[in-house]
Amino acid sequence: MSEKLQKILASAGYGSRRELEKWIADGRVTVNGKVAKLGDRASLDDAVTVDGKRAKLPAKDQRIRVLLYNKPEGEVCTRSDPEGRKTVFEHLPRLKDERWISVGRLDINTTGLLLFTNNGELANKLMHPSSRIDREYLVRVHGAVDDDMLKRLREGVLLEDGMAKFSDVVPGERVGTNGWYTVVLMEGRNREIRRLWESQNVEVNRLKRVRFGPIFMPSYTRRGQWVDLDEKALNDLLVTVDMRVAKKQKRLLPDDKVRRDRQLKRLRSKGPKSK
Secondary structure, eight states, X not given: OOEXXXXXXXXXXXXXXXXXXXXXXXXXXXXXXXXXXXXXXXXXXXXXXXXXXXXXXXXXXXXXXXXXXXXXXXXXXXXXXXXXXXBXXXXXXXXXXOOOEESSOOOTTOEEEEEEESOXXXXXXXXXGGGOOXXXXXXXXXXXXXXXXXXXXXXXXXXXXXXXXOSEEEEEEEETTEEEEEEXXXXXXXXXXXXXXXXXTOEEEEEEEEEETTEEOOTTOOTTOEEEOOHHHHHHHHHHTTOOOOTTOOXXXXXXXXXXXXXXXXXXHTOOOOO
């Protein structure tokens, strides 16, 4: 069955449909040796290239997978780094004829929950601002914080790239000049949390994501470890972007289920992670 070319490439994780439409208009995509044009359709059996390289298209019976990864400090969210720093992709399981797509990014000094999927359409929907998915973080702030400051952060602060605010800020433990806060954002702009606090002349010295939409960081997942979302968690995530698991989707193979269950048992046996 044929589909619009940009939809197929989006599902493979090459970008958003709008971005891919521009690539097609610019002549960067070919189908079976011919330069594609807007409106062209293709099937998963066609030979599609992007910038002269054969595109890895999703299998017809692709099973949507989502990994939850507990990102440590010091890792970058790129597939390779020219400075030789560790990347988040180094710890992920290998895929055959597919690739992991990061759902957004965390900066090098931010730790915590980072999602990966093998489905580009899902990744794009989860990242798109229109999805309005909330992200929850634990943040340690150095400096004096008062009620007026928290009110400004909830109502909105003008940053260099526009207005920004926390949808919620909950004060926690305070030790000396440092205080812990739980904050929630409805978007994921670059360094937004740090810039919001810096606009109030205080400094963020610890930042950890603990939730993305309905997905929480499990207490047994230590830094640098990943876990495959089970069917319930996956469905909960898909519902947030109005997607459903196709009835024809390939189910988890028995051997894969055994490996996943063993991994969960191994992770849980090690006890809760450190803060």
